Amino acid sequence: MPRLATSLLLKARNLNTLLPLLLRSCRDLGSAQNELRWFRDHAVAATAKDPTNSHTQATWQSRLRRMCEERSRGKPLQYILGSQPFGTLDILCRLGVLIPRPETESIAMHIMSYLPTHNGDTEASGPSKLRVLDLCTGTGCIALLTHDALSSRYKSLQILGIDNNRHAVLLARSNLQHNVRQGKLPERACNDVNFVQGDIFSRHAVPPSRSTNGQWDILIANPPYISPTAFNTTTERSVRNFEPRDALVPPSSPSRAGAQGTREGNAGGDIIYPRLLKIAREVGAKVVLFEVADMDQAMRVVGMAGMDKRWDGVEIWRDWPSVQNKGAKAEESVVVNGKITRVMGEGNGRAVFAWTLQGRNMIGRALDLEDWYIPQKLCPCTVHS
Amino acid sequence: MVKEPSTDPELRSLASEDLPQATRDLEALSTNLKKSLIPVHPFAHLPCLLELRPGAGGDEAALFASDLLRMYQVYCKSHGLQCKVLSIDTAPSVGAEDQIQEAVIEILSPGSYERFRGEAGVHRVQRVPATETKGRTHTSAVSVLVLPNFPNEVAQDNPNEFNDPNSDYYVNPQDVRTDTMRASGAGGQHVNKTDSAIRLTHIPTGTVVSMQESRSQHSNRTSAWQVLRARLAQARREAREEEMAAMRINAGVKRTGRGDKIRTYNWQQQRVTDHRSAITLNRLDDVLEGGNSLDEIMTSVKEWLASKDLEAMIIDEETASKQKL
Numbered sequence: 001m002p003r004l005a006t007s008l009l010l011k012a013r014n015l016n017t018l019l020p021l022l023l024r025s026c027r028d029l030g031s032a033q034n035e036l037r038w039f040r041d042h043a044v045a046a047t048a049k050d051p052t053n054s055h056t057q058a059t060w061q062s063r064l065r066r067m068c069e070e071r072s073r074g075k076p077l078q079y080i081l082g083s084q085p086f087g088t089l090d091i092l093c094r095l096g097v098l099i100p101r102p103e104t105e106s107i108a109m110h111i112m113s114y115l116p117t118h119n120g121d122t123e124a125s126g127p128s129k130l131r132v133l134d135l136c137t138g139t140g141c142i143a144l145l146t147h148d149a150l151s152s153r154y155k156s157l158q159i160l161g162i163d164n165n166r167h168a169v170l171l172a173r174s175n176l177q178h179n180v181r182q183g184k185l186p187e188r189a190c191n192d193v194n195f196v197q198g199d200i201f202s203r204h205a206v207p208p209s210r211s212t213n214g215q216w217d218i219l220i221a222n223p224p225y226i227s228p229t230a231f232n233t234t235t236e237r238s239v240r241n242f243e244p245r246d247a248l249v250p251p252s253s254p255s256r257a258g259a260q261g262t263r264e265g266n267a268g269g270d271i272i273y274p275r276l277l278k279i280a281r282e283v284g285a286k287v288v289l290f291e292v293a294d295m296d297q298a299m300r301v302v303g304m305a306g307m308d309k310r311w312d313g314v315e316i317w318r319d320w321p322s323v324q325n326k327g328a329k330a331e332e333s334v335v336v337n338g339k340i341t342r343v344m345g346e347g348n349g350r351a352v353f354a355w356t357l358q359g360r361n362m363i364g365r366a367l368d369l370e371d372w373y374i375p376q377k378l379c380p381c382t383v384h385s
Numbered sequence: 386m387v388k389e390p391s392t393d394p395e396l397r398s399l400a401s402e403d404l405p406q407a408t409r410d411l412e413a414l415s416t417n418l419k420k421s422l423i424p425v426h427p428f429a430h431l432p433c434l435l436e437l438r439p440g441a442g443g444d445e446a447a448l449f450a451s452d453l454l455r456m457y458q459v460y461c462k463s464h465g466l467q468c469k470v471l472s473i474d475t476a477p478s479v480g481a482e483d484q485i486q487e488a489v490i491e492i493l494s495p496g497s498y499e500r501f502r503g504e505a506g507v508h509r510v511q512r513v514p515a516t517e518t519k520g521r522t523h524t525s526a527v528s529v530l531v532l533p534n535f536p537n538e539v540a541q542d543n544p545n546e547f548n549d550p551n552s553d554y555y556v557n558p559q560d561v562r563t564d565t566m567r568a569s570g571a572g573g574q575h576v577n578k579t580d581s582a583i584r585l586t587h588i589p590t591g592t593v594v595s596m597q598e599s600r601s602q603h604s605n606r607t608s609a610w611q612v613l614r615a616r617l618a619q620a621r622r623e624a625r626e627e628e629m630a631a632m633r634i635n636a637g638v639k640r641t642g643r644g645d646k647i648r649t650y651n652w653q654q655q656r657v658t659d660h661r662s663a664i665t666l667n668r669l670d671d672v673l674e675g676g677n678s679l680d681e682i683m684t685s686v687k688e689w690l691a692s693k694d695l696e697a698m699i700i701d702e703e704t705a706s707k708q709k710l
């Protein structure tokens with residue numbers, strides 16, 4: 001990590017003596033100032049709430065200094081404050097469980113916007129029942145956001161979050177309670193959303209449930225996707241030092257070790273996706289959304305989905321799939337295994353979205369089904385021959 | 386009847402007793418009539434946003450902005466108006482937390498636009514700053530903008546108004562560029578820094594709204610859209626008013642614009658003067674506490690606005706009938 005310029009540190013110190021502490025983790029003055037404001041608000045509020053406190057004035061400042069010192073050692077702000085907003089929800093964060101990211105929030109909200117807004121009982125608008133599976137649920141943020149977005153549209157909603165980390169499952173349950181208590185989720189969420197501990201590599205990864213008949217309509221997952229190499233080179237230091245490695249890097253498969261040779265460097269984070277696709281098939285998912293590390297991994301996952309004859313269409317989403325800036329390429333696509341795949345939004349390649357015919361009907365939104373079937377010889381990039 | 390010589394004296398005295406009351410009634414009637422003639426402002430029924438921006442005067446202006454912010458907040462509270470801070474940029478240095486660089490508050494109660502519209506303009510402060518050693522009075526200013534507010538719920542409940550390209554409230558999403566301030570790089574699981582700032586640029590007008598108040602990108606985006614919509618609607622309205630006003634200037638009527646000094650708060654004399662209605666109250670503290678004195682000023686401004694609106698209407702009417710001739 002490059003050293004901070006002395007002039008920057010001086011400038012920061014002249015503004016506020018705590019800013020240089022924050023700069024060590026934030027790197028730029030703007031973010032450091034924002035963090036200082038959030039820490040300050042938190043310190044003032046926490047001190048006011050604390051009944052054991054008589055010298056309020058002195059203590060909120062010492063609390064603030066303590067938080068800034070922790071931050072200067074690289075501890076993420078979300079662990080220090082104990083939470084991260086996600087959509088309109090407030091997600092509790094604890095060491096040992098991955099902090100929800102804005103990109104995850106963005107793609108999760110985007111898939112919700114794909115689902116029909118009004119869902120009565122009428123034939124035309126489809127069933128008023130929806131089952132959503134969130135694998136590798138972590139804090140439970142995706143599962144809970146799903147409930148927030150869909151509870152007004154579906155009379156019957158079943159959401160299940162699974163994680164192999166016991167602490168994650170406990171935290172996800174606390175998050176459900178916390179958001180219901182805060183009035184951010186309706187009471188019924190307590191019945192509609194469940195979190196269980198489970199390993200997606202085990203044979204019965206998804207527990208059989210009588211009410212869903214083992215079937216789930218939508219499968220969403222933000223699995224560990226970082227390769228061991230990228231973990232050491234690409235992740236932020238604070239991520240490496242403070243967030244659980246198991247949430248970021250998938251296990252290396254014994255059968256694959258060595259066999260991949262030099263390709264391991266890039267594709268070492270891919271191992272979970274074939275497994276997720278297999279589970280999708282087993283539970284009869286009509287739509288899947290997987291978060292990925294970058295465009296290359298997105299294209300590899302599209303390739304995997306292509307080999308699996310289950311899927312009738314697929315799209316790649318960038319970080320902000322709903323943003324379509326004018327002037328930017330109007331329609332973007334990539335070619336994977338001779339098939340054109342539409343790319344949505346702005347930012348890094350971030351997610352792969354695939355659907356079956358049934359899924360497409362459920363979504364009831366114009367998805368370019370045909371694109372997926374255009375053989376390469378018809379693709380505009382090669383048509384000149 | 387009173388002046389008629391043939392009138393019975395008793396009747397005359399009775400009638401003259403009634404006269405003051407009748408005159409008062411007549412005045413009230415005519416005021417009401419005038420009021421009912423004045424077209425209702427198209428944004429009158431809406432909630433509003435108040436934007437405070439310190440102008441000339443450095444720290445003093447920034448401090449005064451925070452005084453004004455507090456004044457409006459207390460006012461809202463005592464009038465049962467729901468109000469909430471949308472964004473507030475304070476000075477970053479220690480001990481300067483009450484120096485505001487820009488603040489936007491949202492007043493959610495319907496009709497707030499009409500209630501606050503007279504507050505728009507430049508508010509001037511005259512006082513001796515704490516740092517001033519020679520005891521000199523400084524003059525600084527804060528400009529207050531009053532914008533029509535369309536909270537998301539309103540937008541969702543009135544899709545027609547918001548989707549009609551001819552409406553003041555319409556913003557074509559295609560015209561808006563969104564920039565996410567998420568640091569460049571790998572993003573996703575690789576990064577845990579909070580980069581939640583959002584910048585919207587309305588390309589046709591070059592209007593830029595940046596929002597970094599919240600740790601939630603989602604909430605920053607929502608607020609940024611709200612402010613953008615409000616600024617564009619106000620600008621469109623002002624452009625039309627400007628056009629009308631330009632025609633009236635030929636007819637000799639002056640108008641106050643957003644750059645005009647509307648009110649002075651003088652600390653030494655404990656006085657507040659509104660330069661439009663020409664009201665002066667020697668109750669500075671009560672005004673700043675959002676008390677009855679502020680109400681009194683706002684009411685006098687309301688009457689002044691109404692008289693201006695009426696004047697404008699008469700001129701428009703005259704111009705129209707001249708054109709007919």
Ligand SMILES: C[S@@+](CC[C@H](N)C(=O)[O-])C[C@H]1O[C@@H](n2cnc3c(N)ncnc32)[C@H](O)[C@@H]1O
Pocket residue numbers: 097098099100101104135136137138139140141142162163164165168198199200201222223224225246247248574
């Ligand atoms: C990148 S985190 C995602 C957490 C959360 N969904 C989010 O978006 O913030 C991946 C999660 O997968 C869990 N996980 C890793 N391996 C797993 C496995 N084999 N079975 C189930 N969960 C696993 C980790 O414990 C971690 O909570």
